[in-house]
Amino acid sequence: MAASSLVTRFRQALTLSPSSVWLVVFVPALVYFISTRLQQAGFWLFSGSAALGDMVTSDVVTAADTALTNCPVLASVFYMAASCASAVTTPTVATTESVLGVTAVSLPLKHGLHAVQEKGLADIVASTWRHDDELGRGYLLLSQAAAAGRIWRWEVGGGPIAIGRTLALDESGCRSEHFTPCQQLVGSRTGSGGIAIDFHGNGHIQQGSLVVAEWGEGRIVRLEENGARTPLLLEVPNVCATTAVTPSNSTAQKASKESPGTNRRLEQPTSLLYTPFGDLLVIDSFKDCNQAALLRLRNAVHVQPLASLPVSRQAHGWMAPQHDFDTDVLFADNVQQLGGMALTNAWTSVYVTAKKQDGDIVLMRIPLGTEDDYDEEDGSGKATREPELVMNLSKKLPSIKEPGSIAVDHHGRVFWAVEESLLVVDPVQDRILGTLSLPTEPTSVTLGEDGFLYISTHDTLLRIRIREGPVKVPTNMVVRPTTVSSSS
Secondary structure, three states: OHHHHHHHHHHHHHOOOHHHOHHHHHHHHHHHHHHHHHHHOOOHHHOOHHHHOEEEEEEEEEEOOOOOOOHHHHHOOEOEOOOHHHHHHOOOOOEEEEEOOEEEEEEEEEEEEEEEEOOOOOOEEEEEEEEEOOOOEEEEEEEEOOEOOEEEEEEOOOOOOOOEEEEEEEOOOOOOOOOOOOOOOOOOEOOEEEEEEEOOOOOOOOOOEEEEEEOOOOEEEEEOOOOOEEEEEOEEEOOOOOOOOOOOOHHHHHHOOOOOOOEEEOOOOOEEEEOOOOOEEEEEEEHHHOEEEEEEEOOHHHOOOOOOHHHHHHHOOOOOOOOOOOEEEEEOOOEEEEEEEEEOOOOOEEEEEEEEOOOOEEEEEEEOOOOOOOOOEOOOOOEOOOOEEEEEHHHHOOOOOOOOEEEEEOOOOEEEEEOOEEEEEEOOOOEEEEEEEOOOOEEEEEEOOOOEEEEEEOOOEEEEEEOOOEOOOOOOOOOOOOOOOOOO
């Protein structure tokens, strides 16, 4: 009898009156809403392993700064576990150690570096952020060079539980075998390299069509809404020739299309970037002459899309794109290897990391304008269009042997991922502000809109919560050319 009474009471407790039914929907929705806002604000309870992964490191190292003069700047970039004043007055907060052969002070972070994807990736070459207005947020894209290639999409989503890794594009670098066999052997690299977003027609610099360097096809293509792949670049000026074509020599550039030996096929472009003016920048290297180059396809956003999939299949056999826009060499002077590039916070120039022929690792600033449209001035009041040395890293850290990858925040600070370290650099004052240790050598670094800095390695994706965002770039700087290309 007593048991029956308890069951009856339990059923009555579960029965809601008609006026209270809305609570079944409202209460869970309220909990979800609060949790997502707390997660976006960085509250630790909703930023656990599901979204952040396993902790990799928890310290940021202030290089060659035992007096902690760089600490306030680093505190404006990272979330510190203690204030700079506490680090100065409390010996247990900051510890002195040697990092990269330089005496430094180690400061603990509130939000450290996490490994968010440790399985399913192979030979990641590049990454980029893509914004989606319909979603109201963005996500990271990762380019994989292994085998025929894949483009991976990684995102947290709109809630506290991460969506994680999904496949965005299969066979991203090789499908037709017109240029090279699409090998499926372990260790083959006929997949995709550099990736970028063609923002033309959008109000956001990171929203638009995906552009991919197809290593197995020896070309750079833009993915269209109808499924076609529009070739943008196949052949480029041959920097291995005795006389390289430069932007100032437009006559030679036009003649190179007809002169044998002055052009050559793309090899393995590792980095792509669209400028606010609608040009496409490409980093490629040429093994037979141990030379690298920063190339530019002018008016790339105006290349007309292919009309259909059948035309796209025919395009695999093309020896040249069906447009008349020129490709020139922005930078190839005495360069053995180029690492990565990123727009400066003024967006009229681009930073490029390079390994010179003498072995020095440097950060260069390359203006994007021409004699007709470039109006930025140097200290003397004269317009300048020449590449500028910003930092010779080898003089500060002689042990560094690779140029690495970079990202730039909206304040102009450079995040330089190189040889198991993330350097925070002030390019204006030519100094390293701090160093964060990485578990292995990085392959790309990208600033997301979600408050995280993403770092890829060969087979792992890392990220760290930071206070800074990417450079704000306008999309209304594109000028329509007098002659618009047509692809059919």
